[in-house]
Amino acid sequence: MTSATSTASRSKSSASLRHRLAERGVDTKLWLLVPAVVFALLLFVYPFAYGIGLTFQPLAGTQEKWGGGFFANYIAFFKDAFVFDSVWLTMRLALPAALFNVIVSIPIAFKLRGKFRGKRFMQTLLVLPITLGTVLTAQGLLIFAGRQGWLNRFLMETGIISEPLQLVNNYLGVFFSLVISGFPFAYLLISSYLSGIDPSLEAAAKTLGANWKQRFRRVTLPLLAPGLATTFILTFVLAFSVFPSARLVGDASGDTRVLALMAYRAFSEQLDYSMASTIAIMMGVVELIVIGIVFLGRSFLYKGSTGGKG
Amino acid sequence: MSNSTLKSTRPGRNAPPTEIVNIRNRNKSSLAPGEKSLVASPGTWFVWFGVAAFFIFLFGIVISVLVDSFGKPWFDTWLPENFTLGWYQEAWNRFDLSHIIGVTLLVAFAVIVVSVVIGVPASYVLARSRFPGKNLVMLLFLLPILIPPITFGIPLATVMYNFGLGRTVLAVILVNLVPSVPFVIITMTPFIEQINPSIENAARMCGANMWQVFTKVLAPLLVPGILAASILVLVRTVGMFDLTFLVSGPTSDTLVVAIYRAMTSAGGGEARQLISSMGVIYTAMMLVILIIALRFINPTQLVAQVKESRED
Amino acid sequence: MSLSANAFESLELKNVGRSFGGRDALVDLNLTIRAGEFIALLGPSGCGKSTALNCLAGLLPLTHGEILIDGKRIDVLPSEKRDFGMVFQNYALFPHLSVEKNIAFGLQMRGLPKAEITRRVAEGLALVKLEEHAKKLPGQLSGGQQQRVAIARAVVLEPRLVLMDEPLSNLDAKLRLEMRTEIRRLHQSLGLTTVYVTHDQEEALSLADRLVVLRDGRVQQIGTPEELHDHPANWHVADFMGYRNLIDLRVESVTGDLARVSGPDLSLTARLVQDAAVGDDIRVAIRPSDLLVARPGASTDGLNVIEAVVNVVEYQGREFAVGVTTTGGQNLFVHAETAPTAGATVTLTVDPARALIYRSSLDIVSAEQQELAEVRG
Numbered sequence: 001m002t003s004a005t006s007t008a009s010r011s012k013s014s015a016s017l018r019h020r021l022a023e024r025g026v027d028t029k030l031w032l033l034v035p036a037v038v039f040a041l042l043l044f045v046y047p048f049a050y051g052i053g054l055t056f057q058p059l060a061g062t063q064e065k066w067g068g069g070f071f072a073n074y075i076a077f078f079k080d081a082f083v084f085d086s087v088w089l090t091m092r093l094a095l096p097a098a099l100f101n102v103i104v105s106i107p108i109a110f111k112l113r114g115k116f117r118g119k120r121f122m123q124t125l126l127v128l129p130i131t132l133g134t135v136l137t138a139q140g141l142l143i144f145a146g147r148q149g150w151l152n153r154f155l156m157e158t159g160i161i162s163e164p165l166q167l168v169n170n171y172l173g174v175f176f177s178l179v180i181s182g183f184p185f186a187y188l189l190i191s192s193y194l195s196g197i198d199p200s201l202e203a204a205a206k207t208l209g210a211n212w213k214q215r216f217r218r219v220t221l222p223l224l225a226p227g228l229a230t231t232f233i234l235t236f237v238l239a240f241s242v243f244p245s246a247r248l249v250g251d252a253s254g255d256t257r258v259l260a261l262m263a264y265r266a267f268s269e270q271l272d273y274s275m276a277s278t279i280a281i282m283m284g285v286v287e288l289i290v291i292g293i294v295f296l297g298r299s300f301l302y303k304g305s306t307g308g309k310g
Numbered sequence: 311m312s313n314s315t316l317k318s319t320r321p322g323r324n325a326p327p328t329e330i331v332n333i334r335n336r337n338k339s340s341l342a343p344g345e346k347s348l349v350a351s352p353g354t355w356f357v358w359f360g361v362a363a364f365f366i367f368l369f370g371i372v373i374s375v376l377v378d379s380f381g382k383p384w385f386d387t388w389l390p391e392n393f394t395l396g397w398y399q400e401a402w403n404r405f406d407l408s409h410i411i412g413v414t415l416l417v418a419f420a421v422i423v424v425s426v427v428i429g430v431p432a433s434y435v436l437a438r439s440r441f442p443g444k445n446l447v448m449l450l451f452l453l454p455i456l457i458p459p460i461t462f463g464i465p466l467a468t469v470m471y472n473f474g475l476g477r478t479v480l481a482v483i484l485v486n487l488v489p490s491v492p493f494v495i496i497t498m499t500p501f502i503e504q505i506n507p508s509i510e511n512a513a514r515m516c517g518a519n520m521w522q523v524f525t526k527v528l529a530p531l532l533v534p535g536i537l538a539a540s541i542l543v544l545v546r547t548v549g550m551f552d553l554t555f556l557v558s559g560p561t562s563d564t565l566v567v568a569i570y571r572a573m574t575s576a577g578g579g580e581a582r583q584l585i586s587s588m589g590v591i592y593t594a595m596m597l598v599i600l601i602i603a604l605r606f607i608n609p610t611q612l613v614a615q616v617k618e619s620r621e622d
Numbered sequence: 623m624s625l626s627a628n629a630f631e632s633l634e635l636k637n638v639g640r641s642f643g644g645r646d647a648l649v650d651l652n653l654t655i656r657a658g659e660f661i662a663l664l665g666p667s668g669c670g671k672s673t674a675l676n677c678l679a680g681l682l683p684l685t686h687g688e689i690l691i692d693g694k695r696i697d698v699l700p701s702e703k704r705d706f707g708m709v710f711q712n713y714a715l716f717p718h719l720s721v722e723k724n725i726a727f728g729l730q731m732r733g734l735p736k737a738e739i740t741r742r743v744a745e746g747l748a749l750v751k752l753e754e755h756a757k758k759l760p761g762q763l764s765g766g767q768q769q770r771v772a773i774a775r776a777v778v779l780e781p782r783l784v785l786m787d788e789p790l791s792n793l794d795a796k797l798r799l800e801m802r803t804e805i806r807r808l809h810q811s812l813g814l815t816t817v818y819v820t821h822d823q824e825e826a827l828s829l830a831d832r833l834v835v836l837r838d839g840r841v842q843q844i845g846t847p848e849e850l851h852d853h854p855a856n857w858h859v860a861d862f863m864g865y866r867n868l869i870d871l872r873v874e875s876v877t878g879d880l881a882r883v884s885g886p887d888l889s890l891t892a893r894l895v896q897d898a899a900v901g902d903d904i905r906v907a908i909r910p911s912d913l914l915v916a917r918p919g920a921s922t923d924g925l926n927v928i929e930a931v932v933n934v935v936e937y938q939g940r941e942f943a944v945g946v947t948t949t950g951g952q953n954l955f956v957h958a959e960t961a962p963t964a965g966a967t968v969t970l971t972v973d974p975a976r977a978l979i980y981r982s983s984l985d986i987v988s989a990e991q992q993e994l995a996e997v998r999g
Contacts, residue, residue, distance in 0.1 A: 032434055048462055130545055131545070
């Protein structure tokens with residue numbers, strides 16, 4: 001084993017580029033990734049970039065009305081109260097709905113994490129709203145919670161109310177539909193995160209003298225927090241892009257005039273593709289801002305337990 | 311509490327449907343003596359009230375639609391005066407439902423096949439290799455799931471119309487692939503990570519080449535995962551409204567879109583019962599698909615089996 | 623089962639090296655394996671022994687050197703073309719295939735006729751005594767049975783070389799002993815050539831014809847179990863071979879192959895295994911069984927004498943393992959036939975021939991250091 005031989009073998013290795021690439025993970029296996037990447041570039045990145053380009057080609061009418069040349073669409077978006085208000089309307093719907101779904105799911109997931117008769121049956125039933133879909137939920141809500149529906153009829157006949165409640169074709173109707181589609185999702189996610197927490201940790205806290213509240217606040221909640229943040233984001237994404245129910249059980253020209261609806265109207269009714277793309281892209285921007293804030297808050301509050309998807 | 315303790319017990323991100331086992335274990339330890347007294351708290355009432363309210367709404371919705379679809383006239387009463395099957399017949403003929411259901415199934419099937427063929431190899435690479443730019447690729451696959459469908463749907467639809475694909479079945483398939491391929495990739499990655507790489511090495515040491523490793527070892531092990539991902543893609547695609555709606559036309563509408571169009575068509579929409587009967591058909595179709603799919607596999611069981619033999 | 627068709631004369635590893643992103647996991651491994659040999663690669667975790675095995679298997683590409691069989695390079699062949707069998711630490715059985723299908727897998731990959739596959743699978747099952755479990759899935763077997771399936775799956779191919787990666791580390795103590803015997807039996811009766819990786823020195827000594835001790839990717843010593851056990855090449859190998867007492871001292875004087883070495887509180891006469899000059903820092907290695915508790919009044923002529931206080935006494939079957947501390951605070955491990963009481967002062971004796979002197983720095987010097995030494999010299 002002399003220095004000469006080892007130097008020789010070293011220099012040989014530096015000559016092999018292929019090997020050094022393989023060392024860093026660049027090898028023939030990567031070809032398997034190519035179809036998916038090409039696909040994403042063609043059907044996601046390209047249209048997206050094209051859409052962004054479109055936003056800078058406003059229609060002549062928009063330019064005349066709002067000025068600003070290339071940026072007319074954006075000026076219109078921010079200055080046209082009819083359009084810009086829908087940012088607020090969307091948030092007013094999506095944030096409370098997502099928060100409600102997550103917050104209500106926590107105690108329920110906690111109480112129901114033990115084994116009891118019919119648990120599997122209940123969890124299977126929770127999948128049912130998925131088979132309904134948004135359009136169907138809307139139709140059902142219109143019938144069930146409408147002025148002559150069973151709900152109002154029951155409440156009136158038992159004397160709880162004297163006049164039928166207005167539960168659909170307004171903000172409440174959309175909120176209900178967001179809960180019906182979002183709650184099972186939030187519950188199933190949170191209970192699976194909860195089952196990932198080692199029960200012996202709580203047992204350990206118990207032996208150290210922590211009571212129920214302390215155990216929840218000091219041990220379980222911090223461990224659950226990243227999962228809650230993820231669940232919140234996913235339910236928020238669902239609620240934020242609400243579209244059919246806002247039209248069907250909401251008040252499409254008033255309280256539930258959400259961004260998705262505005263974008264669609266510009267697209268198919270006004271045939272203003274550039275304005276439609278502007279609204280659509282601003283919608284994505286607003287959503288990503290909210291997600292970013294949640295992520296920041298998560299890493300700020302729970303430095304210890306974050307990392308990975310959580 | 312130290313960082314490492316927390317890290318090691320972080321909720322398992324790859325633990326999807328195997329939670330039943332965990333619940334059983336936990337139950338033993340958490341129901342210690344003294345715990346009982348806490349159970350009858352107001353919290354419990356809240357929980358049961360919440361669950362009950364949810365199910366009342368859920369069943370109210372489902373049964374309302376069901377009853378409505380059979381009701382002759384149903385206005386100001388608890389139940390309709392008469393029952394009939396006529397609405398189904400009318401809906402079937404009026405909206406050409408056999409064509410619409412055919413389109414729906416064709417789209418769903420095509421989306422599943424293409425997204426599995428494209429997505430599974432990609433998720434294999436993402437689960438097994440580290441390479442420069444991996445995070446960028448991950449982001450590329452996460453974004454279509456994370457941002458609202460309308461946000462990329464409108465530019466995508468514009469491009470489709472530019473290429474003359476507007477209102478075709480092909481366009482419907484293509485737009486549905488955009489979230490489905492990433493979805494398959496992201497659901498399959500944990501499944502692949504669960505398979506110990508030494509099983510692949512063992513196959514190679516037995517003389518199997520890369521292709522044989524894939525077909526003889528990985529594919530059978532991944533069948534449960536692929537089926538699970540396929541079911542989810544199927545449910546998402548059949549239920550996908552936003553994207554389909556943007557590019558579909560009369561001959562390429564899927565069932566959800568057809569129902570929406572019937573509900574919102576000019577002149578106050580179609581008769582409510584017609585829509586309800588279509589809704590029942592939709593839900594029935596979804597349920598049949600799910601039941602058939604679940605008959606073929608029990609994802610929980612198969613995943614647990616793979617895991618078990620890897621752990622010991 | 624005869625292996626004549628696949629046999630080779632010798633397998634040669636020449637300067638084999640492997641680095642991961644600039645970090646050397648294995649450096650300049652030179653080894654010639656003769657047909658029928660049982661070689662054990664021994665070392666603590668992270669020493670490069672598994673890297674060496676994976677390089678041999680072709681699961682990791684080499685960064686340096688070459689591997690030759692009878693003069694023909696094989697390191698350029700992919701794993702599946704090398705015709706080696708491998709047994710993995712976690713067994714790596716195919717969970718979706720029954721025991722017999724697991725064993726048949728490699729034979730099918732080679733495209734053998736059905737009848738022959740059936741015959742050889744039956745032979746393989748009989749070899750590891752699992753005939754009645756043939757139809758079971760791996761998940762239904764115990765750890766020991768799974769490992770037997772893994773071994774059968776590897777040897778049924780009649781491979782030129784069998785590689786085993788810590789195959790017993792997941793088994794409990796009793797099963798480990800049984801399987802050890804089993805592996806040695808199969809090796810001999812089938813005339814296999816085996817490379818076996820382990821961190822358990824006892825396992826390696828009992829199984830192997832020759833051992834390769836590795837540390838930080840570098841070979842420390844290659845030799846038969848007797849050579850390693852009796853003549854460790856440096857203190858690291860000695861440590862691995864059961865010289866639990868390693869005492870850092872300085873050379874006072876040298877006479878022949880004996881030297882007087884001492885520290886702040888301890889002074890010994892010991893045998894020089896590696897060269898050392900007066901004033902050098904050295905390390906003395908002594909087996910616990912060579913440190914004897916002297917009976918009161920017994921002669922200590924020609925022996926080293928150490929006074930120490932007893933800390934811990936552990937019963938170990940026929941004898942006692944005793945932990946003691948010398949007056950200067952040096953902890954030592956001793957074997958005794960009768961149990962001393964904790965806290966008592968005892969007199970220890972050690973034969974100078976049984977106390978080995980090693981250089982404090984390990985013998986393996988990297989190329990750069992060598993060059994540096996040459997420049998200085």
